[in-house]
Amino acid sequence: MAIARPPGMEFDHNWPESAECLTLDFGPFEIVHRWKRMPECDEFVGARRSKHTVVAYKDAIYVFGGDNGKNMLNDLLRFDVKDKSWGRAFTTGNPPAPRYHHSAVVNESSMFVFGGYTGDIHSNSNLTNKNDLFEYKFATGQWVEWKFIGKTPPARSAHGTAVYEGKLWIFAGYDGNTRLNDMWTISLLGDSRMWDEVQQIGDCPPTCCNFPVAVARDSMFVFSGQSGAKITNSLFQFHFKKKCWTRISTEHILRGAPPPPTRRYGHTMVAFDRHLYVFGGAADSTLPNDLHSYDLDTQSWSVIQFSADSRVPSGRLFHAAAVIGDAMYVFGGTVDNNVRSGEMYRFQFSCYPKCTLHEDFGRLLESRQFCDVEFVVGVEGKQIPAHTAMIVARSQWLRGRIRYAKEQMEKYLDRECYDETSETQTLPMLEVKLPDANPEAFEMVLNYIYTDRIDPTRKSKDPFSNNVILLMMDVYRLALMFHMRRLEQLCIQYLETSINHKNVLVALKNASQLKLEFIKEFCLKFIVKESNYNQIVMSKEFETLDQPLMVEIIRRRQMPQIRPLSEPVVDASGTTLEQDMEQLLKSIGKEFCDITLKLDGVLIPSHKAILAARCSYFEAMFRSFMPEDNSVVIAIGEMIPSRQSFDTLLRYIYYGDVEMPPEDSLYLFSAPYFYGFTNNRLQAFCKQNLEMNVTYENVIQILEAADRIQAQDMKKHALNLIVHHYTKVARLPKFRNLSRDLLLDILEALADDMSDSKLCQDLSSISLNSES
Numbered sequence: 191m192a193i194a195r196p197p198g199m200e201f202d203h204n205w206p207e208s209a210e211c212l213t214l215d216f217g218p219f220e221i222v223h224r225w226k227r228m229p230e231c232d233e234f235v236g237a238r239r240s241k242h243t244v245v246a247y248k249d250a251i252y253v254f255g256g257d258n259g260k261n262m263l264n265d266l267l268r269f270d271v272k273d274k275s276w277g278r279a280f281t282t283g284n285p286p287a288p289r290y291h292h293s294a295v296v297n298e299s300s301m302f303v304f305g306g307y308t309g310d311i312h313s314n315s316n317l318t319n320k321n322d323l324f325e326y327k328f329a330t331g332q333w334v335e336w337k338f339i340g341k342t343p344p345a346r347s348a349h350g351t352a353v354y355e356g357k358l359w360i361f362a363g364y365d366g367n368t369r370l371n372d373m374w375t376i377s378l379l380g381d382s383r384m385w386d387e388v389q390q391i392g393d394c395p396p397t398c399c400n401f402p403v404a405v406a407r408d409s410m411f412v413f414s415g416q417s418g419a420k421i422t423n424s425l426f427q428f429h430f431k432k433k434c435w436t437r438i439s440t441e442h443i444l445r446g447a448p449p450p451p452t453r454r455y456g457h458t459m460v461a462f463d464r465h466l467y468v469f470g471g472a473a474d475s476t477l478p479n480d481l482h483s484y485d486l487d488t489q490s491w492s493v494i495q496f497s498a499d500s501r502v503p504s505g506r507l508f509h510a511a512a513v514i515g516d517a518m519y520v521f522g523g524t525v526d527n528n529v530r531s532g533e534m535y536r537f538q539f540s541c542y543p544k545c546t547l548h549e550d551f552g553r554l555l556e557s558r559q560f561c562d563v564e565f566v567v568g569v570e571g572k573q574i575p576a577h578t579a580m581i582v583a584r585s586q587w588l589r590g591r592i593r594y595a596k597e598q599m600e601k602y603l604d605r606e607c608y609d610e611t612s613e614t615q616t617l618p619m620l621e622v623k624l625p626d627a628n629p630e631a632f633e634m635v636l637n638y639i640y641t642d643r644i645d646p647t648r649k650s651k652d653p654f655s656n657n658v659i660l661l662m663m664d665v666y667r668l669a670l671m672f673h674m675r676r677l678e679q680l681c682i683q684y685l686e687t688s689i690n691h692k693n694v695l696v697a698l699k700n701a702s703q704l705k706l707e708f709i710k711e712f713c714l715k716f717i718v719k720e721s722n723y724n725q726i727v728m729s730k731e732f733e734t735l736d737q738p739l740m741v742e743i744i745r746r747r748q749m750p751q752i753r754p755l756s757e758p759v760v761d762a763s764g765t766t767l768e769q770d771m772e773q774l775l776k777s778i779g780k781e782f783c784d785i786t787l788k789l790d791g792v793l794i795p796s797h798k799a800i801l802a803a804r805c806s807y808f809e810a811m812f813r814s815f816m817p818e819d820n821s822v823v824i825a826i827g828e829m830i831p832s833r834q835s836f837d838t839l840l841r842y843i844y845y846g847d848v849e850m851p852p853e854d855s856l857y858l859f860s861a862p863y864f865y866g867f868t869n870n871r872l873q874a875f876c877k878q879n880l881e882m883n884v885t886y887e888n889v890i891q892i893l894e895a896a897d898r899i900q901a902q903d904m905k906k907h908a909l910n911l912i913v914h915h916y917t918k919v920a921r922l923p924k925f926r927n928l929s930r931d932l933l934l935d936i937l938e939a940l941a942d943d944m945s946d947s948k949l950c951q952d953l954s955s956i957s958l959n960s961e962s
């Protein structure tokens with residue numbers, strides 16, 4: 191039996207993450223992912239506008255320029271985020287000429303405005319693009335125009351601008367005749383005043399305008415924009431130090447993640463924490479108002495779900511956005527029917543450490559530690575080790591094979607009189623034979639089982655190569671065999687988008703041999719299409735095609751093409767990694783448990799591989815200090831958690847669930863440090879839960895938990911809450927079950943509150959008497 195304490199480490203009451211040292215801030219708080227409408231800018235302060243810029247400096251948003259539908263503007267407005275008030279910013283000197291589609295950024299204590307389109311739009315005269323640079327000094331309100339030595343960037347508007355390490359970077363835009371994709375930089379420090387044209391390398395975006403840029407992780411990111419026929423919804427990354435562009439390609443990774451936002455222009459993009467946030471713009475003649483988030487760590491897009499009480503801004507384009515603290519402010523823009531807006535909205539970001547569930551299980555697969563089942567794959571019998579718990583969770587078919595292998599192993603051990611208590615004998619691994627499977631395809635399926643994703647191009651850069659297509663057909667066949675519906679659909683989506691003129695005949699032949707009727711039918715339909723047929727049948731590959739397939743193609747071509755009444759609906763059924771791991775914990779995993787957790791005398795069966803993948807404490811124990819009786823006594827330091835809170839902890843370990851009642855958060859606040867989780871995500875949710883969700887309805891459970899783990903700060907807060915809502919709390923059923931000591935604590939807190947109130951009354955009475 192082992193005790194749950196980090197190996198070789200005595201518990202320290204003073205480590206900063208311990209519950210005794212828990213410090214909380216009890217609001218007021220903003221609800222995450224909530225849109226709030228701020229006071230609108232009054233017309234007497236500044237006009238409604240679009241094509242303007244906003245920047246953030248300290249606790250204020252500064253709005254410059256734009257157009258109101260009739261005239262270009264050059265006023266500078268200031269919105270104080272604390273007072274929620276609008277005003278005109280103080281300015282001296284000569285400001286930039288009225289303009290729109292310019293750019294503005296902040297460096298140190300100044301705002302820099304570059305370029306844009308100037309002139310009189312009302313009379314359609316003197317319209318021209320600019321390449322001037324103005325500095326606005328926040329401290330003095332002074333406008334200063336910079337003068338340059340040497341060559342300067344071509345004049346432009348609707349470009350992108352970024353600041354990185356004291357330099358201003360200008361990219362792309364429109365010069366009045368054509369779209370650009372050149373880049374220029376100038377130092378904002380010292381007296382250099384010289385522009386340098388940047389020699390860009392890598393996969394550069396096409397010429398474009400009306401796109402946003404955001405800076406994060408030593409890089410500038412560009413998403414979509416107006417590029418004529420070349421407009422895409424691609425995300426590009428420019429590495430400042432390498433001066434190299436990368437097109438961030440994620441479509442080849444199969445994981446069931448949402449697609450990128452549709453192509454658009456006139457949108458905004460800001461960076462916060464580890465995410466990029468894209469809002470608004472014109473997307474193929476629509477004005478969407480959803481908010482898309484790109485995770486820089488996982489390289490995946492998602493659509494933000496707003497809080498229920500959000501006041502979501504309508505769709506718009508040519509608005510502007512900036513970040514102050516942990517919130518995004520969106521101002522102005524063009525809304526329906528070409529109307530300019532003077533609205534200001536605030537969006538509250540979330541800032542949680544990322545979920546590492548998929549990464550943790552991926553590392554478990556790579557390490558091959560604690561494997562207890564071996565798959566013998568292919569005609570050559572390649573041995574591929576894995577973990578029973580992960581396999582049985584993801585595939586019902588493989589679960590049956592492992593169950594059979596387990597029964598055979600038990601018969602073998604009975605026959606051989608195997609002594610499980612002997613230290614010299616090690617239990618042999620279960621063996622499952624898959625002679626008809628392709629080993630490389632099976633390894634890809636394994637990767638999906640552990641991480642919910644597959645990268646078919648990991649070994650081949652070309653996603654359309656014959657080898658990759660054939661490999662993915664083998665993966666599809668295994669997905670069918672293993673009854674893994676979600677993987678099956680991901681394979682179909684990949685093959686449908688990757689099959690082309692060059693590889694369709696290879697795919698057809700392979701689908702026919704493997705009896706993959708769905709893929710075969712797709713290939714036949716692709717071949718006989720009017721736009722494809724001649725090119726394919728005239729190819730050299732067609733000459734060597736098997737005769738029965740040739741005949742089938744020709745006959746299919748002669749048949750009248752009947753348009754289906756409706757497009758076939760893709761079956762998106764199937765379960766995610768999280769859903770499967772939840773079922774493993776709650777039901778299907780019980781017969782495959784291989785470790786016992788002892789919590790205050792209660793036995794809880796569990797799975798070594800899952801615990802080791804998620805907790806470095808268990809990984810170290812099972813690797814070096816494996817208990818002989820296969821049981822571990824559970825504690826968090828010297829505190830034994832409640833059964834309810836430990837069930838919450840297991841849900842987090844198995845499938846990343848962070849939903850919990852506030853009292854569980856008190857018990858589990860120390861767990862991330864003690865058990866060695868990859869990051870402090872659980873702790874962040876515990877802290878937020880305690881700060882936001884303690885009410886008179888659950889305060890008794892909080893008081894009991896705080897007293898049990900000696901979290902004095904939280905206990906004091908709970909007692910204060912009980913005192914202020916005593917008439918409600920005293921009527922709760924749980925109040926009668928409180929211990930004598932806690933009831934005395936409540937009485938003492940009530941007495942203190944009453945004496946404080948009496949003292950205030952006495953002081954008030956003395957003051958009144960002295961005045962009379």
